[in-house]
Amino acid sequence: xxxxxxxAFKFIQMKTIIHNLDPRTKLLLAIIYSILAIMFEEIFILxxxxxxxxxxxxxxxxxxxxxKSIRGMAFLFLLLIxxxxxxxxxxxxxxxxxxxxxxVSSFSLFFLTVHPDDLMLSLISLKVPYNIAFSFSLSFRFxxxxxxxxxxxxxxxxxxxxxxxxxxxxxxxxxLIPLLIPxxxxxxxxxxxxxxxxxSRAFGSTKNRTYYYSISYTxxxxxxxxxxxxxxxxxxxVKVFPVLLPDWLFWRFPV
Amino acid sequence: MEKxxxxxxxxxxxxxxxxxxxxxxxxxxxxxxxxxxxxxxxGKNGAGKSTLxxxxxxxxxxxxxxxxxxxxxxxxxxxxxxxxKVGIVFQNPDLQLFAxxxxxxxxxxxxxxxxxxxELENQINLTLEKFKLKKFQNRTPFTLSGGEKKRLAIASxxxxxxxxxxxxxxTIGQDAEGVEFIRNLIKEKHSExxxxxxxxxxxxxxxxxxxxxxxxxxxxxxxxxxxxxILSQDQILNIGSLISPQxxxxxxxxxxxxxxxxxxxxxxxxxxxFLGSFFKEKMEISEGGKF
Numbered sequence: 425x426x427x428x429x430x431x432a433f434k435f436i437q438m439k440t441i442i443h444n445l446d447p448r449t450k451l452l453l454a455i456i457y458s459i460l461a462i463m464f465e466e467i468f469i470l471x472x473x474x475x476x477x478x479x480x481x482x483x484x485x486x487x488x489x490x491x492k493s494i495r496g497m498a499f500l501f502l503l504l505i506x507x508x509x510x511x512x513x514x515x516x517x518x519x520x521x522x523x524x525x526x527x528v529s530s531f532s533l534f535f536l537t538v539h540p541d542d543l544m545l546s547l548i549s550l551k552v553p554y555n556i557a558f559s560f561s562l563s564f565r566f567x568x569x570x571x572x573x574x575x576x577x578x579x580x581x582x583x584x585x586x587x588x589x590x591x592x593x594x595x596x597x598x599x600l601i602p603l604l605i606p607x608x609x610x611x612x613x614x615x616x617x618x619x620x621x622x623x624s625r626a627f628g629s630t631k632n633r634t635y636y637y638s639i640s641y642t643x644x645x646x647x648x649x650x651x652x653x654x655x656x657x658x659x660x661x662v663k664v665f666p667v668l669l670p671d672w673l674f675w676r677f678p679v
Numbered sequence: 680m681e682k683x684x685x686x687x688x689x690x691x692x693x694x695x696x697x698x699x700x701x702x703x704x705x706x707x708x709x710x711x712x713x714x715x716x717x718x719x720x721x722g723k724n725g726a727g728k729s730t731l732x733x734x735x736x737x738x739x740x741x742x743x744x745x746x747x748x749x750x751x752x753x754x755x756x757x758x759x760x761x762x763x764k765v766g767i768v769f770q771n772p773d774l775q776l777f778a779x780x781x782x783x784x785x786x787x788x789x790x791x792x793x794x795x796x797x798e799l800e801n802q803i804n805l806t807l808e809k810f811k812l813k814k815f816q817n818r819t820p821f822t823l824s825g826g827e828k829k830r831l832a833i834a835s836x837x838x839x840x841x842x843x844x845x846x847x848x849x850t851i852g853q854d855a856e857g858v859e860f861i862r863n864l865i866k867e868k869h870s871e872x873x874x875x876x877x878x879x880x881x882x883x884x885x886x887x888x889x890x891x892x893x894x895x896x897x898x899x900x901x902x903x904x905x906x907x908x909i910l911s912q913d914q915i916l917n918i919g920s921l922i923s924p925q926x927x928x929x930x931x932x933x934x935x936x937x938x939x940x941x942x943x944x945x946x947x948x949x950x951x952x953f954l955g956s957f958f959k960e961k962m963e964i965s966e967g968g969k970f
Contacts, residue, residue, distance in 0.1 A: 582762065585790060
């Protein structure tokens with residue numbers, strides 16, 4: 425087992441237009457794209473929305489990582505096709521897959537390019553309480569640490585003869601116990617250590633804290649925000665007045 | 680045992696290892712370890728020590744180069760066979776304890792070794808007694824103290840009776856009793872003819888217990904030889920971010936002060952003996968016994 429797929433959600437410091445954007449712009453992008461994805465179920469329209477994400481992905485030099493995260497979901501896509509075709513239509517399964525790809529891509533665009541500290545600041549600017557914002561960003565900060573630890577646990581257990589067994593679902597689940605229990609125990613221990621470290625540094629001793637770093641909107645942010653909002657309004661208009669669109673956009677598979 | 684070709688147990692040739700993220704951890708390692716040796720591996724954090732030992736039991740496959748464990752090339756052997764020959768005791772016991780009872784923890788390690796039921800129970804009992812864990816037999820491992828957990832983690836590897844035993848930082852976080860236990864265990868396993876490899880930063884432990892040391896820096900072996908020689912050369916120590924053990928500093932000071940000292944005073948007993956006879960001699964010279 426490898427934890428390489430975790431890399432697909434790990435922030436790496438880079439200097440691209442997308443990385444330099446304000447986290448709130450990127451959050452808005454993720455939210456608008458998700459709403460649009462839920463609003464439509466026509467394959468071509470969803471596909472068109474999906475295509476408009478690519479400029480952002482390429483501008484942020486994220487193509488390789490994005491491919492990884494999509495590849496990680498291949499199994500889910502397969503399930504979606506099977507179950508939707510069985511209980512609904514094939515067309516629906518395809519639109520469902522594109523819909524999920526839009527949501528995952530837009531949110532991974534956010535998590536891949538927002539530094540955990542900025543993530544916290546953007547949550548606070550949305551009036552999320554500091555405690556909650558801090559624990560949220562802390563949990564993201566620890567994803568790579570836990571991935572490393574999981575690898576160490578696998579190494580330690582393999583060294584004493586543990587084998588990844590193939591077999592039925594139950595035996596496979598049982599087989600995970602030697603990995604999951606140490607992982608949970610270590611994570612709990614670390615959580616207590618962090619809590620102690622926070623307490624010893626007087627976390628939460630004052631109600632209104634100040635911030636050393638701040639995030640600010642630039643011209644580029646405003647530009648992208650305006651484009652996003654126009655795009656969103658256009659989406660709503662088209663949804664309300666579908667006659668505005670050519671017929672072929674509403675094509676679906678016959679099955 | 681002598682350093683003869685037929686006693687060669689680990690042979691590493693031009694070994695390199697690249698991690699998937701592009702980090703080059705080993706840059707061409709050549710190493711011979713003979714049967715029955717006690718070998719220390721020292722070096723800064725990130726020097727490649729852990730990566731090197733993980734290639735011995737197949738956890739990591741060499742990127743280029745070869746590693747032979749007793750005539751078997753690690754790339755061509757199943758990991759289950761390698762872990763039987765090479766037992767690695769990891770630094771943090773919390774990474775491997777999971778079972779309901781201490782006994783089950785040992786049982787898990789013996790699972791794939793084809794023991795009959797009575798043999799299995801015997802082996803578990805023997806191990807528990809040897810590692811002074813019998814009284815905890817039915818307790819959950821999570822309520823043990825740090826030292827007891829470490830003992831259990833070591834026991835869970837030792838019960839598999841590997842020919843080559845690798846300790847990763849065995850003395851870290853251990854109290855005097857724990858260190859003494861590990862010291863005795865190493866002596867015992869050495870007398871049984873096992874090969875022992877110890878990754879450590881603990882120079883005082885190394886000078887007392889490890890005859891041969893390999894010093895690594897930046898993915899390469901920069902020194903390989905008797906521990907006392909390596910830990911007394913300033914240039915090597917600087918590269919490895921190490922400081923000399925106290926007795927080597929003392930013996931250097933004595934030599935600089937013009938006092939003739941034997942070669943082996945870096946060992947505690949020898950230094951005590953030397954200083955004892957040295958002062959006795961001095962006392963006899965000055966006023967027939969009065970200091």
